[in-house]
Amino acid sequence: MPKPTSASSKKGKKEVPQKPDPGPSNAAAPEPPRWPPFKGLPPLDHPQLETVLSHQILTISRFFPSSLCNTYVQFLSNLPLTTTPSKPKRGEAVRVNDRFQVQDPTFAKRLWLDTGLKETLEREDSRELLWKTDELAAGVKAWGLNPNIRIYRYTKGQFFDKHFDDSNTITVGSPPSPHRTIYTLLLYLTGPTDGVVGGETAFYRNEPYIPLSKKELKELAASGQPQTISVQPEKGMALLHRHGDECLLHEGKEVLAGVKWIIRSDLVLEV
């Protein structure tokens, strides 16, 4: 499937949508930290999946209660975060933020099982929001979350430029076997209530990974639906967006005030 070769930048210049920078490759893999317990989680039946854009962008408000977000932000502040180089490698998106990355299957499992995420996504009403008709017909099933846990901190002036998230094939499960990632998971730990201004995750519908025909683009424009979907980071909210071949061009907009914190993983398919 061809990737689009250009997209409009803020300044109206043509630029090539980039892949996200995979992060430092030569850094020694850190040990999983002793993540704080998930205290004060709402009852397992609470998390409600809501659609921002059908089968593309979904959110769960108050996935983490405010107090747990605060505990995590305090804990994460003590991790050895590294500022990404402002000059990315060729073909990688400009991303200016502080980051920590760790392979932690145990934490990924806790996030999947102990938060009620698994139950929520497996409910029939959620399945219809998450999966397309053909996927439902094929009996699609999520396996869990990617053990590749990424922490992002954006302070004033930091951002993650326009890019597409790749789908990755990772070896997980027992016995270990290849599984594909399908949705990016972003968990916002801070929001406007912490003084965060800006830092929206913005998606561009008119520049999808799979190019639309002129007719489809016209229809989209005529539908009156917004072409840009801007999601304001909300403290404790989880966001899922489809990635890989069907990823929408997106960016983490510049933070104008406050500190935006994110825990990132991916939803992994059963087969």
Ligand SMILES: O=C(O)CCC(=O)C(=O)O
């Ligand atoms: O920080 C954001 O809002 C977006 C993060 C993102 O696009 C990514 O992790 O790939």
Ligand SMILES: [Fe+2]
């Ligand atoms: Fe992304």
